[in-house]
Amino acid sequence: MVIPAHPLALDENRKLDERHQRALTRYYMAAGATGIAVGVHSTQFEIRDKGIDLYEPVLRLAAEEIEKAKLDRPFIKVAGICGPTEQALAEAKLAAELGYDAGLLSMGGLANLSEQEILDRTAKVAAVFPVIGFYLQPSAGGRIFTYDFWRQFAEIPNIVAIKMAPFNRYQSIDVVRAVCNSSRRDEIALYTGNDDNIINDLLTTYRFTVNGAIVEKKVVGGLLGHWAVWTKKAVELMEEIKRCRDNREIPREWLTWNVQVTDTNAAFFDPANGFAGCIPGIHEVLRRQGLLKGTWCLNPNEVLSPGQAEEIDRMYRDYPHLHDDEFVAAHLQEWLAD
Template sequence: MHHSEMKSDVRGLIAEGTVIPAHPLALDATRQLDVSHQRALTRYYIDAGAGGLAVGVHTTQFAIREVGLYRPVLELAAETAAAWTNNPLALVAGLAGPTAQAVAEAQTARGIGYHAGLLSLAAMKSASEDDIIAHCEAVAREIPLIGFYLQPAVGGLLLSSDFWRRFAAIDNVIAIKMAPFNRYRTLDVLRGVLAAGALDRVTLYTGNDDHILLDLTLPFDLRDQGVTTRVNIRGGLLGHWSVWTASAVMQFKRCQAARGGDQLPADLLALDARVTDCNSAFFDVANNFHGCIAGCHEILRRQGLLQGIWCLDPAEGLSPCQMQEIDRVCREHADLSDDDFVATNLSKWLS
């Protein structure tokens, strides 16, 4: 499928920039799929105002592939969304593994009705940039692609600005999620897309959980041969946005509105630090992100959207002292939560 075949309202939504939570996996105490809570999560994100869902990505746990849950989880999200809303919703499927696996997953996602694939390159660590580009081109022949620059601390690999120029030049690339948690490497992506002449086709999304609101608010001036091009990061595709999503949508709208003004509100810029503080606890920065999935699960468990924080891997859970950090940010930043919104609607989502 080429991006020109995508429904115009969905294509426009992705191009404009929107809120795309990375969808977690709901499990029961036996670590089996909890269908009712999985559906509730999908309904929660839609009612919170998200413009898309990313399913089968890191927050959904890559191990779903090993236990035969990749197709069922993608199908469940797509079916739940179709029955819950008539509004445009961008469905993004996580794609992973070597080329044959990533191509097969792209075909599966396309067959279910997903609009784009978020392509993880973690399996290509030993490959050259030439080989990685060939890999991306093969997957792009199956489904529109969203690139993914993942930080090395959680399995990503370092890629040059020239790589991102070549990647952005692939005709079926529609967006890039930048999550290197590094300003220099974020700029490498921006410069690469500019050099490819692809800024009108490739929408920039932040995955930098350490600077979410600044990424969405501040303009970036890029210089090439004496010419300045001003660029904005237009949307976010974030694991952090899998929690307190209604609040995240409101923050996103504030960032969008601020980009159109002559002056950026100081309160909005300062809010970035508070959001980052929350992320430090949810994503377990103190322990090199070991408890990042369980940390998000804990917030959802407290709200009743999950029964527990179980992961597919029994060894994966909260790190020592992470619960205390989560308690701290929930107390200090309670106004950033959406607890009341969830409490009002939870029974409906679980029905």
């Protein structure tokens, strides 16, 4: 599954640009993505702020476009859910009313809660709506969890998937091992959110010994802000990976492609500056393609970092096989049509 994290289209007054917001959803469907995640970090958490109040509108717009498209293939609608328990429950209920399939439950911003309290919160949300767990890297507002936490997390009914995005191999392995040791290992799908290791995550078969038996688990897809751009190429990449990952021998060229994709992510997500430009970086690529009018964010302090635009220039120069500009140019006007 290729699930882009849906950005927020704003105009020069930092108001919702409905035309380009709808165009983005149309782009992801046309590019062959198998879902979208709306109301997540890439959509900007400030959409929930009083006076901005865009959480319901952006979820509704995406749901409307998907309904109008009448796709003849599965297309998963994921809603970002965050905040204390009562807020998370309200967002889950709204997402269910709008026809969403699952909620990506953020555990960021809850530093005052113990692991057990977060497990209790998760169970309450999962009781009303299917939940995708989310291991978010600390530099983006997440926190480190123990293996025992994930072991208990995996046993919660109605946890349907976990997105691993700690940007850390040790912590990613904790999640996979915990799921493999759980009674629900066959009910929980694993998605990569590790933008620094996308291809390797998708190619890897994890293997652990559980009660004397070998248990294997694969990462079935990605739920990624990185895949909000150059999505057509991401879909093609995923199809190639699916064709080759069951082979006993994986071509060494995949290791090179992994580095190239990670290099592009560094330009888009701006780790050189603590990920300060990660949302504007995605916006800048979409702006160049015409899918956004500008790089504006709800927070006026979120802008491209010095040198970030030049790094994106380098990605276009060094990795022309990774962008989908021709595809976007051929269809842009139809996606922008009323």
